[in-house]
Amino acid sequence: MPERLKINSTLSPRGSLEILSQREVQQLRETGSGSVCDLFRRCALAILNTGSHSDNAKTILEAYADFEVRIHQQDRGIRLELLNAPADAFVDGEMIASTREMLFSALRDIVYTQSQLERKGADLDSSEGITDYVFQLLRNAHTLRSGQEPKMAVCWGGHSIGIEEYKYSKRVGHELGLRGLDICTGCGPGVMKGPMKGATIAHAKQRTQHGRYLGLTEPGIIAAEAPNPIVNELVILPDIEKRLEAFVRVGHGIIVFPGGVGTAEEFLYLLGILTHPSNHELPFPLLLTGPKCAEAYLRQLHTFIGATLGEAAQQRYQVIIDDPVEVARQMTAGIQEVTRFRRRHDDAFYFNWLLKIDEGFQRPFEPTHANMASLPLTHDLPLHELAANLRRVFSGIVAGNVKENGIRLIEQHGPYQIQGDPAIMRPLDELLRAFVEQHRMKLPGGSAYEPCYRVVGQE
Structure with a gap:
């Protein structure tokens, strides 16, 4: 393995962690030790490794075994000291701005999860308590915004895909952006990057300011799907189940692109929820799509759902082959129906409270x-x-x-x-x-x- 270039650096946060009480600083310093410190180290290393071609968490950790992150107090705030960090995260000794933002987002989420909710006795013994826990994590990350019409399109798909599938996801993102929709993905490469990249161009064409490119991840998978640079909001949920719940609570519709087992996992998760009797009347646009070259994959996944879960599950989604415009039109129409439904039932636009999710x-x-x-x-x-x-x-x-x-x-x-x-x-x-x-x-x-x-x- 070639020698990796490394760098030492210190940096301070900009944003919500910039002004802290003495008690909050002490909590952060306590968090900077033991298992929580190791968790933050792993997430930090993945973020600093953004753009790497490796998707193996073990390989990345071994390549930077001497990487350290230390938390220091300064004037009622904090300073991070990074030792032996990946040099690609810096330009002329200065950390890239998006990497810096995501690094402190990781610290914010891990600290809040460990030092705040658990100390306040979060209720993780009931379905309602877990949903409230997810809500509080998202609220603390400033992800939930009142007063905005529903327009968050979630895109799921593979992080290691062919060039035609990537280009197709970018074209779909472009069509979504032209219609004013924001994008939420798992924040990594491949399908998690393509729709965001397409939407940035469309938002620029439409002079859409403050376009949102929301990335939701979790510590166990972040090294395999390090955030892409387009993400302007990063949230790290404690585990895959809370990450998946966050997707379906903040998203107003979901598009599933070609992928592998991770994509199939997400697709089955959502179908399991949508086929619950309590969610029978609840609108939730779900589209399965890809380019012509991926038609065999899409048909096979559709056939698998029919063979295992039956026609009732197949009726909860549409299959659209090689038509980005139709995908965007159907998603826009579906989200409009979601808006009307939530108005009728006085449900929040920013968090889908009415969706029934079993504890399983x-x-x-x-x-x-x-x-x-x-x-x-x-x-x-x-x-x-x-x-x-x-x-x-x-x-x-x-x-x-x-x-x-x-x-x-x-x-x-x-x-x-x-x-x-x-x-x-x-x-x-x-x-x-x-x-x-x-x-x-x-x-x-x-x-x-x-x-x-x-x-x-x-x-």
């Missing part, structure tokens, strides 16, 4: 070998519960592919074992095999993909 979608899933092997995957389950468990399958595969802990578990114990009804296992195996054949799984260093799972029980 809110509780963090730990993808151990035992937990993966024991997931119930049977048509005897209610539709939304089966969707939740299928989502967990894909969540475990994401962990085994790109998350440090998951990678180490696979190294120690071999592939996960996934088992269930043959009628579910067969289409699942076909879909996963297609992901591998289409190079939609992570391929570290360009090497051949070694599956972190085995699908059993297909007979």
Whole structure:
């Protein structure tokens, strides 16, 4: 591995962490030690590594094993000292402005999560309490803005995709931006960057000021999907479940582009929520789209949903092939219906309170070998519960592919074992095999993909 250029630097925040009480400073300094300090170090390193071609958290951590971040007090504020930081985050010794903003956003979110809500006794034992927790995290990050009409289009898709799929996502983002919509993604590269890039040009054409490019991530995946430079609002949620809930609470509609297991996980999460009986009448535009070259992938995912969750789930979304204008028109029309619905029901524009999310979608899933092997995957389950468990399958595969802990578990114990009804296992195996054949799984260093799972029980 070539020698990485590194730099030492000190910097102070600009914004919400600029003026602090002595007590807040002390809390920050206490946060700067132990496991929380290590968490911030990992997130900081990922942000400083923005633009890297590596999507392996373990590789990045090993390349910068001597990276340190220290928190110091100064005049009722704080100063960060960075040692052996990636040099690409600086220009002539000065940190790039967007990187600086995101670095302190990470500190804000991690400090607030650990030092504020938990000390106040956040209720994480009930579904309502978890939703309130997500609300408070987003409010603290100034993500929730009253008085604005609904216009946040969430875009999901792969972070490692082909050039035609990337260009298509950018064209869709451009059409969305021309219609005044803002963009929210997982904040990384690929589909998470393309729509934002397209929207920036469209916003400039329409002289739209203060366009929003919101990135939502979580500590376990940020190294694999380091924020792209277009993101002007970054929020780090504590885990994948709260990240997913944040997407569906702040978004007014969702577009799913081609991707891999992570995209399938997100798609199943949302379908599991939308097929819950309590959400039957609630409008939520959901589009599955991609360029002509991705039609086979889109059709196969659509077929997989039909084989496992049935026609009821398929009716909750539209499939649009190679038509960015139609995607933008349908999303704009869908968001207009969302606006009318929320007005009738006195629901907030900035946070979808009426959406019912079962606790099964809110509780963090730990993808151990035992937990993966024991997931119930049977048509005897209610539709939304089966969707939740299928989502967990894909969540475990994401962990085994790109998350440090998951990678180490696979190294120690071999592939996960996934088992269930043959009628579910067969289409699942076909879909996963297609992901591998289409190079939609992570391929570290360009090497051949070694599956972190085995699908059993297909007979």
